[in-house]
Amino acid sequence: MAVRRTDVARLAGTSPAVVSYVLNGGPRPVSARTRAKVLAAIEQLGYRPNSIARSLRMSRTMTLGLVIPDNANPFFAELARAIEEEAFAHGFTLLMGNAAESDERQTTYVRTFLARQVDGLFIVPAHGHAGFLPEVERSGTPWVSLDRQVPGATAPSVLVDNHGGAREATNHLLTHGRRRIACVAGPRDVMPATDRVSGWRDALTEAGIARAEMSVVHTEFGRRAGYRAARELLAQAKRPDAIFVASDEQAVGVLRAVSEAGLRCPDDVAVASFDGIPGAAYSTPALTTMGQPFAALGRAALAHLLAQQAGTTAPTEVLPVTLVRRGSCGCPDPPGGDAPADGEAGSDAPVEVVQP
Amino acid sequence: MAVRRTDVARLAGTSPAVVSYVLNGGPRPVSARTRAKVLAAIEQLGYRPNSIARSLRMSRTMTLGLVIPDNANPFFAELARAIEEEAFAHGFTLLMGNAAESDERQTTYVRTFLARQVDGLFIVPAHGHAGFLPEVERSGTPWVSLDRQVPGATAPSVLVDNHGGAREATNHLLTHGRRRIACVAGPRDVMPATDRVSGWRDALTEAGIARAEMSVVHTEFGRRAGYRAARELLAQAKRPDAIFVASDEQAVGVLRAVSEAGLRCPDDVAVASFDGIPGAAYSTPALTTMGQPFAALGRAALAHLLAQQAGTTAPTEVLPVTLVRRGSCGCPDPPGGDAPADGEAGSDAPVEVVQP
DNA sequence: TTGTAAGCGTTATCAT
DNA sequence: ATGATAACGCTTACAA
Numbered sequence: 001m002a003v004r005r006t007d008v009a010r011l012a013g014t015s016p017a018v019v020s021y022v023l024n025g026g027p028r029p030v031s032a033r034t035r036a037k038v039l040a041a042i043e044q045l046g047y048r049p050n051s052i053a054r055s056l057r058m059s060r061t062m063t064l065g066l067v068i069p070d071n072a073n074p075f076f077a078e079l080a081r082a083i084e085e086e087a088f089a090h091g092f093t094l095l096m097g098n099a100a101e102s103d104e105r106q107t108t109y110v111r112t113f114l115a116r117q118v119d120g121l122f123i124v125p126a127h128g129h130a131g132f133l134p135e136v137e138r139s140g141t142p143w144v145s146l147d148r149q150v151p152g153a154t155a156p157s158v159l160v161d162n163h164g165g166a167r168e169a170t171n172h173l174l175t176h177g178r179r180r181i182a183c184v185a186g187p188r189d190v191m192p193a194t195d196r197v198s199g200w201r202d203a204l205t206e207a208g209i210a211r212a213e214m215s216v217v218h219t220e221f222g223r224r225a226g227y228r229a230a231r232e233l234l235a236q237a238k239r240p241d242a243i244f245v246a247s248d249e250q251a252v253g254v255l256r257a258v259s260e261a262g263l264r265c266p267d268d269v270a271v272a273s274f275d276g277i278p279g280a281a282y283s284t285p286a287l288t289t290m291g292q293p294f295a296a297l298g299r300a301a302l303a304h305l306l307a308q309q310a311g312t313t314a315p316t317e318v319l320p321v322t323l324v325r326r327g328s329c330g331c332p333d334p335p336g337g338d339a340p341a342d343g344e345a346g347s348d349a350p351v352e353v354v355q356p
Numbered sequence: 357m358a359v360r361r362t363d364v365a366r367l368a369g370t371s372p373a374v375v376s377y378v379l380n381g382g383p384r385p386v387s388a389r390t391r392a393k394v395l396a397a398i399e400q401l402g403y404r405p406n407s408i409a410r411s412l413r414m415s416r417t418m419t420l421g422l423v424i425p426d427n428a429n430p431f432f433a434e435l436a437r438a439i440e441e442e443a444f445a446h447g448f449t450l451l452m453g454n455a456a457e458s459d460e461r462q463t464t465y466v467r468t469f470l471a472r473q474v475d476g477l478f479i480v481p482a483h484g485h486a487g488f489l490p491e492v493e494r495s496g497t498p499w500v501s502l503d504r505q506v507p508g509a510t511a512p513s514v515l516v517d518n519h520g521g522a523r524e525a526t527n528h529l530l531t532h533g534r535r536r537i538a539c540v541a542g543p544r545d546v547m548p549a550t551d552r553v554s555g556w557r558d559a560l561t562e563a564g565i566a567r568a569e570m571s572v573v574h575t576e577f578g579r580r581a582g583y584r585a586a587r588e589l590l591a592q593a594k595r596p597d598a599i600f601v602a603s604d605e606q607a608v609g610v611l612r613a614v615s616e617a618g619l620r621c622p623d624d625v626a627v628a629s630f631d632g633i634p635g636a637a638y639s640t641p642a643l644t645t646m647g648q649p650f651a652a653l654g655r656a657a658l659a660h661l662l663a664q665q666a667g668t669t670a671p672t673e674v675l676p677v678t679l680v681r682r683g684s685c686g687c688p689d690p691p692g693g694d695a696p697a698d699g700e701a702g703s704d705a706p707v708e709v710v711q712p
Numbered sequence: 713t714t715g716t717a718a719g720c721g722t723t724a725t726c727a728t
Numbered sequence: 729a730t731g732a733t734a735a736c737g738c739t740t741a742c743a744a
Binding site for chain 1: 409441575
Binding site: 004005006016017020024049050051052053054055056057058 | 720721722723724
């Protein structure tokens with residue numbers, strides 16, 4: 001069918017193995033003359049190596065799998081982007097699976113990826129579920145859990161400082177003179193969500209605010225959920241003068257609810273959130289948020305995978321988040337969404353008005 | 357190393373071939389008793405088939421490749437999501453490649469995917485570039501170009517009605533009484549961008565507006581580019597009273613520029629855009645936009661691939677876009693970003709304010 | 713109904 | 729420095 005290594009060897013008047021040595025630069029040396037003939041034959045036949053066969057032989061696929069809970073969520077999209085970038089830089093191809101918040105789909109993807117003999121697996125576990133755990137552990141495939149931890153898993157996790165970040169964001173709202181700071185939280189069963197709630201609570205407690213003065217709404221991540229949660233909070237008798245929101249996506253919905261309620265952000269209700277997705281710079285007002293170090297997360301995740309391949313035992317790693325001050329908290333709002341978003345192309349090219 | 361088909365056969369007291377027949381449901385029948393023994397052995401050993409070996413043997417990988425120009429752009433992200441969804445539903449796994457607007461990376465990905473013997477390839481070509489064309493054509497692998505057409509390609513394209521959509525959006529701004537309707541366009545060398553410009557121009561011409569009254573800025577897709585383009589337009593002596601924007605992403609930047617200029621949307625400057633990304637429902641005001649049929653695009657793309665596999669010749673397909681009326685054009689702005697976004701989870705669960 | 717064996721395209725280990 | 733050959737794990741045609 002396709003043109004094989006054998007065909008190249010025949011045309012070059014040599015053996016298939018030599019073709020391998022030329023292509024792979026080893027493990028055995030090959031004379032310059034033979035190499036030239038092989039290269040010519042490859043060119044002439046339009047030969048392309050079959051990496052499936054290579055994978056079978058080498059039991060190494062140079063493929064990594066990534067399973068995320070929700071493709072449509074910009075935070076996971078950004079995380080996926082960072083991981084893809086890092087994988088590409090190391091010569092790996094990434095298989096992407098979207099669990100769509102379903103434990104079943106999540107497990108299906110893990111199973112598929114394992115059957116495909118991926119060299120490693122990145123998993124952002126959907127809400128507490130972890131039906132995939134037994135299979136992945138038994139396979140012996142290196143894996144890393146991201147953003148969230150799986151109870152009982154032996155694999156390392158790469159996380160961010162959710163508690164500290166939430167505390168810092170809340171403290172920042174306090175420095176703007178806000179006292180009634182409510183919280184739009186994530187689902188109860190997701191680790192980063194609960195850590196962010198406790199960071200918020202601790203900041204308020206340290207500021208001497210009574211527990212009874214604190215309101216929290218647990219809800220899904222996502223714009224719509226944030227919108228609905230904020231509507232509840234703003235309808236309370238004692239309306240909050242600020243809201244700490246557990247994710248930028250929810251915060252976009254919160255902003256919308258504030259404006260529909262006839263209130264202004266940050267004047268009537270200040271907002272600070274978490275994640276630092278690119279879109280956060282372009283809402284009105286732009287969101288003050290705890291920026292996650294996406295590139296560093298990607299690097300750390302791959303490093304942990306490679307360490308496991310090398311047999312090293314790598315512990316869980318917690319990366320810091322950094323406060324990004326924009327308009328929603330009451331800080332001055334930088335024009336034009338400040339810096340060009342990561343990966344945004346050609347943003348500084350001159351623009352010119354013309355006639356069509 | 358791993359547990360193989362042979363091991364299962366030995367334990368079940370049968371031959372490796374029979375194990376295949378049990379797993380694949382054929383092609384030969386297996387007695388109920390043998391099947392039970394095989395299943396038990398599989399369970400006991402924790403056997404998992406190696407699909408690399410299967411792929412090599414079958415010369416079918418059940419893997420498809422997708423190359424997009426920019427992972428960070430929500431439009432491509434949404435398109436990717438739709439395609440992944442469709443591929444998953446048909447039992448395919450998707451390899452995702454982000455060309456990051458680089459022709460070189462784009463070609464690298466196509467080459468990698470071909471080497472991995474993907475059963476088909478979806479390509480959203482980066483700006484006019486098409487360095488990958490010779491290789492993919494010669495490989496004989498079925499492929500489809502999406503969103504944009506590649507000059508000289510034999511493969512079918514799946515597109516939307518860019519001209520008609522732009523025309524409809526512009527006409528809609530005209531019905532709101534706007535006359536000075538400027539245009540923020542995409543890059544000059546991208547087909548859908550130029551088609552949208554001509555749709556906008558035709559609508560204005562039909563309305564009797566002189567060419568000299570039309571202003572257009574060509575720029576990159578992306579929020580920041582839209583922001584900078586709108587700043588130019590709003591600084592003109594005769595300021596436009598509406599802007600047709602070639603993409604929602606750019607429109608988000610346009611909204612930002614309008615608000616920074618101390619103007620209000622839609623009162624001073626109405627905006628209509630193109631794409632219908634989920635985020636468009638949550639800007640302030642929400643964006644009136646020409647919604648692309650993402651799910652249908654995914655379906656069409658896969659259908660074209662499968663048709664090619666079956667040897668059928670499939671022509672280019674153009675899908676319709678639909679006007680989504682929201683606040684930015686002057687229509688009433690539906691509350692809370694109207695319907696739950698596609699793929700947004702659990703959005704209608706009750707929310708409740710509690711103490712932490 | 714079941715066992716045997718060839719072959720998918722590659723790499724690595726033998727000899728030469 | 730090179731040529732032959734066994735193996736990777738699976739599917740299927742063929743023989744029994």
